[in-house]
Amino acid sequence: MSLITMFRNIIFNFYDYNAKNIHANDIKFVVIHIPDQVxxxxxxxxxxxxxxxxxxTHLLxxxxxxNNPVFEALTLNNTTxxxxxMTMQDHAxxxxxKKIxxxxxxxxxxxxxxxxxxxxxxxxxxxxIHTLRAEMNFQVVGLSMKCYSPLCKIASRMDQHLRAPVPMTWATLMRDAGFPAVAAKYEFPLSAEAITEVRRETCALGPYIAINLEGSIxxxxxxxxxxxNLIAIIQRECDMPIVVVHGPKGIESAVKLTESCSRVFRLSLSPSLMRSAALINDAALAITPDTSILHMASAYNTPAIAIYADYKTRWPTMQDIAENIVVGKDIDHINMNEFEATLRRILMRINGQQRQ
Known part of the structure; x- marks a missing residue:
């Protein structure tokens, strides 16, 4: 055991408490704590x-x-x-x-x-965890504490040792805890308003490629x-229009691309996470270096080219048709020949699926 682990355990013991072991059928009020990334x-x-x-009965x-927009359009049957x-945990x-x-x-x-x-x-x-003091707690980081249920062992091994896809880890945890087995997948429910306003701008384009050029760093x-260069390659390989998916910091670059490249578009609406998701939902193909956009594509089963600076097994593509490019360094070092070959390959797969 490392000194860091020993020191952390000493500190964490101060916040530990004796939790109960409650059967799934007796659980009525649940809190999910996720003040994190999208x-x-x-x-x-x-x-x-x-x-x-x-x-x-009640989920909070x-x-x-x-990440609040991910839950804005969520509705549940028979559960409040x-x-x-709150502020993202890193900055809270x-x-x-304690107040929340x-x-x-x-x-x-x-x-x-x-x-x-x-x-x-x-x-x-x-x-x-210590302030809320729920009757029972689940986690997947492998902590051996009295406040955490022993039902988390398999899911913790999946996350910490096997580095399994995160949705799969959560689905396994709930199954092992006696809850119904569910699909291991990403979701991002869309509002009717976002779908309507986005389609109002894209309906005249026909099938389009959504390209996202900005990551979180x-x-x-x-x-x-x-x-x-990426856009030039796309336009050599197919005649579908290109829609740039971007956040607030990508407005200037997106505007320049629409002005300098033919058949390249962006929404006239102000950028939002929900509108980006609606664009990805309707796209024939998504191309992105950002895992948040990639997870949207997985959620809607939109074909995608995922461009990773460094590949992380916890965050893979999970749609039916996807291709991965692992650059291994800053994303700008992408090999254009590899991108062209990957694009050609996925377009063939998409066309093959449409003919079936």
Whole structure:
């Protein structure tokens, strides 16, 4: 055991407490704690669907200001849904974390179960668990503590040792805990408003390719010149129009591309996560270096080319038709010949599926 692990265990013991072992049939009120990234939120849908099918009485999701749109259009059958929002955990203060847990208790009572979906062994997570003091807690990071259920062992091994796809890990956890078996997949429910306003702008294009050029960090973001090269290759290989999917920081680059390249478009609407998801939902093909956009494509079974700076087995493509390019360094170092061959291959697969 490393010194870091020993020190962490000493600190965490202060926040530990004796939890109960409650049967799935007796669980009525559940909290899912996920004030994290967009992809992490999309990955917890196996938890949500298993709880819905049980069914439980009340589900409360603690989201972040960043991933809250993933739950905006979510509706559940026979289960009351509450979504509360806080600062993303990386930036949240201890005071805010304690306050959100205390507010849950004051307004709704003590949860029968808290599912710690952050998948992080950190102090902020333990502060939330200790303050909320649910009757029972689930986690998949392999912590051996009294507050966590022993039912988490297999799922923890999947996440920590096998590095299994995250939706699969959550689906396995719920099955092992006695909840209904559900599909291991990403979800991002769309609002009727977002679908309508996006289709109003794209309906005249016919089938289109959605290309996203920006990742969460600079190493996963294509520069303008590389983006131009990628678009040129796409236009040599097919005649489908291209729609640039972007966030607020990508507006300038997207506008320049629409002005300098023929048959390249962007929404005139202000960027939003829900609108990006609606674009991906309707696309014939999605191309992206960003895993959040990739998970949207997986959720809607949209064919995709995933361009990874570094491949992570926990976050794979999960749709029927997908191709992966692993650059192994900053995304701008992508091999254009490899991209061209990959694009040609996936277009053949898409065309083959359409003929069947």
């Amino acid at each position: 992809g992490d939120a999309m990955a917890i849908y196996p938890l949500i669907r298993a709880l819905e099918q049980q069914p439980i 999701i603690v989201s972040s200001t960043l 849904l509450t979504v509360v929002t 203060t201890i005071a805010e974390i 847990a205390k507010t849950i208790i004051e307004q709704y009572g003590t949860p029968d179960l808290c599912i710690e979906a952050m998948r992080k062994k950190n102090l902020k997570t333990m502060v939330f 600079a190493a996963r973001t294509f520069t303008y010149s590389v983006a131009q």
